[in-house]
Amino acid sequence: xxxxxxxxxxxxxxxxxxxxxxxxxxxxxxxxxxxxxxxxxxxxxxxxxxxxxxxxxxxxxxxxxxxxxxxxxxxxxxxxxxxxxxxxxxxxxxxxxxxxxxxxxxxxxxxxxxxxxxxxxxxxxxxxxxxxxxxxxxxxxxxxxxxxxxxxxxxxxxxxxxxxxxxxxxxxxxxxxxxxxxxxxxxxxxxxx
Amino acid sequence: xxxxxxxxxxxxxxxxxxxxxxxxxxxxxxxxxxxxxxxxxxxxxxxxxxxxxxxxxxxxxxxxxxxxxxxxxxxxxxxxxxxxxxxxxxxxxxxxxxxxxxxxxxxxxxxxxxxxxxxxxxxxxxxxxxxxxxxxxxxxxxxxxxxxxxxxxxxxxxxxxxxxxxxxxxxxxxxxxxxxxxxxxxxxxxxxxxxxxxxxxxxxxxxxxxxxxxxxxxxxxxxxxxxxxxxxxxxxxxxxxxxxxxx
Numbered sequence: 001x002x003x004x005x006x007x008x009x010x011x012x013x014x015x016x017x018x019x020x021x022x023x024x025x026x027x028x029x030x031x032x033x034x035x036x037x038x039x040x041x042x043x044x045x046x047x048x049x050x051x052x053x054x055x056x057x058x059x060x061x062x063x064x065x066x067x068x069x070x071x072x073x074x075x076x077x078x079x080x081x082x083x084x085x086x087x088x089x090x091x092x093x094x095x096x097x098x099x100x101x102x103x104x105x106x107x108x109x110x111x112x113x114x115x116x117x118x119x120x121x122x123x124x125x126x127x128x129x130x131x132x133x134x135x136x137x138x139x140x141x142x143x144x145x146x147x148x149x150x151x152x153x154x155x156x157x158x159x160x161x162x163x164x165x166x167x168x169x170x171x172x173x174x175x176x177x178x179x180x181x182x183x184x185x186x187x188x189x190x191x192x193x
Numbered sequence: 194x195x196x197x198x199x200x201x202x203x204x205x206x207x208x209x210x211x212x213x214x215x216x217x218x219x220x221x222x223x224x225x226x227x228x229x230x231x232x233x234x235x236x237x238x239x240x241x242x243x244x245x246x247x248x249x250x251x252x253x254x255x256x257x258x259x260x261x262x263x264x265x266x267x268x269x270x271x272x273x274x275x276x277x278x279x280x281x282x283x284x285x286x287x288x289x290x291x292x293x294x295x296x297x298x299x300x301x302x303x304x305x306x307x308x309x310x311x312x313x314x315x316x317x318x319x320x321x322x323x324x325x326x327x328x329x330x331x332x333x334x335x336x337x338x339x340x341x342x343x344x345x346x347x348x349x350x351x352x353x354x355x356x357x358x359x360x361x362x363x364x365x366x367x368x369x370x371x372x373x374x375x376x377x378x379x380x381x382x383x384x385x386x387x388x389x390x391x392x393x394x395x396x397x398x399x400x401x402x403x404x405x406x407x408x409x410x411x412x413x414x415x416x417x418x419x420x421x422x423x424x425x426x427x428x429x430x431x432x433x434x435x436x437x438x439x440x
Binding site for chain 1 (some may be wrong): 208209210211212213214215235237238242251267268270275276277278279281282284285286287288289299301306307308309323333358359368378379381385386387388389390391392393394395397401403408409414415416417418419420421422423424425426428429430432433
């Protein structure tokens with residue numbers, strides 16, 4: 001991410017370079033919030049459409065891939081702010097492995113207020129992967145039912161869930177695993193089972 | 194958003210794509226309808242691209258309804274900050290902005306997240322409580338621009354009934370004021386008709402210390418295992434030469 005008045009003007013080539021480097025390290029998703037993600041756009045389109053000041057995300061399923069990506073970013077010295085998110089202990093270890101010192105750390109204190117109105121934890125685990133709230137509960141339920149009935153595979157269900165997340169932070173690999181579990185529970189509850 | 198009732202075939206394909214369940218099949222017709230009070234104008238239904246007849250249509254939104262889209266549609270670029278998404282850099286650029294200086298704590302209260310949505314009236318409950326605890330609202334957050342009095346955390350009255358998917362309130366407090374602010378947030382959470390997600394951030398000390406974590410422990414507030422780390426890789430960069438800027 002770039003900062004207004006500090007490194008935003010003319011940042012498009014550096015942001016493009018960020019994406020080019022990310023592609024080398026097996027991302028399971030990535031995106032430009034202004035354009036979309038790898039589930040709605042081609043890589044070529046994503047690279048071409050980058051503009052100054054846009055916000056980019058890249059998601060990985062392997063800490064090794066994250067570490068190697070960060071090693072490349074450190075060497076490239078793009079001068080743009082990089083934030084790594086996930087389990088904090090894991091993020092700290094990866095940072096240490098790549099010789100990077102945390103500057104600012106953000107912690108989550110969870111959800112407060114009328115939490116009894118929220119859907120169950122298995123649904124929230126899927127929907128909350130999109131920080132902008134673009135993954136509807138009803139879509140998760142519908143696709144889990146389709147996986148349970150055999151009409152759809154879990155990976156295709158995860159791909160359909162990834163599309164509404166325009167910034168590309170949704171992890172489809174994790175989503176497929178979660179939907180598989182939900183589908184098994186649904187199938188187990190079915191009168192035919 | 195609107196659904197043209199002459200074009201709608203009642204297929205229902207759009208219904209599961211609404212994050213706030215504002216679309217349903219009509220009770221007196223077989224067409225899909227949008228509950229305008231619940232709709233937060235995020236355009237997720239339109240982006241899904243599942244309507245076979247072009248019935249789902251974007252419409253120009255008058256003020257104050259337009260504010261729904263500003264805060265709910267992640268592909269909006271905010272006029273005030275020119276940042277897409279939530280319209281604010283948060284702690285993500287703190288290595289270069291110093292938005293949260295050492296010794297202070299940054300708070301991010303996202304009202305309506307996850308999934309429940311919030312009106313500005315709900316948000317005002319939170320911001321008024323925080324203002325009484327002596328916080329400073331982030332001036333580069335588009336929400337702050339809508340306050341009519343930042344010292345009281347109140348908003349212009351014409352937007353209070355508008356509903357959004359979620360709204361991010363950002364503020365900074367000196368470390369010593371954090372316990373009081375957390376107590377205020379605990380109290381407001383008991384009477385709010387929605388939820389909020391709460392996050393704190395702090396610059397890491399030279400020895401890796403983060404005093405805010407000790408404060409949280411002393412208050413009996415659990416820290417979730419997930420979080421974010423700004424890796425300090427940003428820096429001031431010169432703007433491009435004038436010729437490139439013209440291009």
